[in-house]
Amino acid sequence: MQLDTLRESEMGPKLDRSILFRRCVRDFEVPTGHWTETRKRIDFVAVRGETVYTAEMKLTKWREALAQAFTNLFFSNYSYVALWHEAVRNVNRDLFEQSGIGLLEVNGKCFERIKPRLSTMTIPEKHKYLLNYHRKREEQDD
Numbered sequence: 001m002q003l004d005t006l007r008e009s010e011m012g013p014k015l016d017r018s019i020l021f022r023r024c025v026r027d028f029e030v031p032t033g034h035w036t037e038t039r040k041r042i043d044f045v046a047v048r049g050e051t052v053y054t055a056e057m058k059l060t061k062w063r064e065a066l067a068q069a070f071t072n073l074f075f076s077n078y079s080y081v082a083l084w085h086e087a088v089r090n091v092n093r094d095l096f097e098q099s100g101i102g103l104l105e106v107n108g109k110c111f112e113r114i115k116p117r118l119s120t121m122t123i124p125e126k127h128k129y130l131l132n133y134h135r136k137r138e139e140q141d142d
Contacts, residue, residue, distance in 0.1 A: 006084065011057045011106045012044065015082055018110035021046040021053065025134050032075065033129045042072055044082070047134040052127060055080040055104060060087040069101045075126045078116040080104050088113060 016026055024046035032040045044055040054072040058065040058081065065081040072079040079100075083091070085107040093114065096103050102116030 006059060008043075008057050008059055011059075011082060011084065014106045014108070014110045015044050015055060015057070015104070018104075020104075020110065020112060021048075024048040024053065025138055027134065027137060030130065030133060033126070033133075040071075042075070042130075043068075045076075045130060045134070047131060050131065051078070052076040052130050053078045053080065054130075055082045057082045057106075058087070059084045060090075062087060062091045066095060066099070066101060070099055073100070073119040073121045074123045075130050077119055077122060077127075078102065079119065080116055082106050082110070 012028055015021065026044070026046045028044055029041045030045040032042060042054050043057045046053040052075065054069070054076040056065040056068040056072065062081060062083055065083065069079045069081045080102040082104040083106065085105050088103065088105045091103065096114045100117035100119065102112060103114035105111045105113050
C-alpha cells in the first residue's frame with residue numbers, strides 16, 4: 001500500500017490480527033467516558049483478564065500519537081503507538097522509552113519495536129471504566 005492512499009483506519013485490522021493481542025477482547029474507537037469534555041476515543045483497546053492495552057494509530061504523526069498514548073496511560077496498563085512502517089524510522093526512540101510507551105510497526109503485519117512498561121499512572125476508576133466497557137460489549141455479542 002502507498003502511504004499517500006492509505007487511511008489510518010486500514011491499520012486497525014493488522015492490530016486486530018496481531019499475535020500480541022490474540023487472546024484479548026479487542027475493540028476500536030473506545031470512548032473515554034465522562035472524564036474528558038472532548039469526545040476523546042482510544043483508537044484500539046485490547047483486554048485480557050484485568051490487563052488493558054491501548055494503542056493510538058497514526059500514519060506519520062508520531063508526536064501527536066505519543067501525546068495521545070501518554071494520556072492513555074491513565075486508563076491502561078500498557079500503551080502503544082502504532083505507526084505505518086515508513087514512519088517508524090523518524091521517531092525519537094528515547095522519548096518512547098522514557099515514557100514507557102511501546103511502538104508498533106504496521107505493514108502487512110504488526111511488529112512490536114519498543115516494548116511498553118507497566119503504567120505507574122493508571123487511575124483505578126478509569127481502568128475499571130475500560131474493563132466494564134469491554135465486559136458490556138462482550139455480553140452484547142453473546
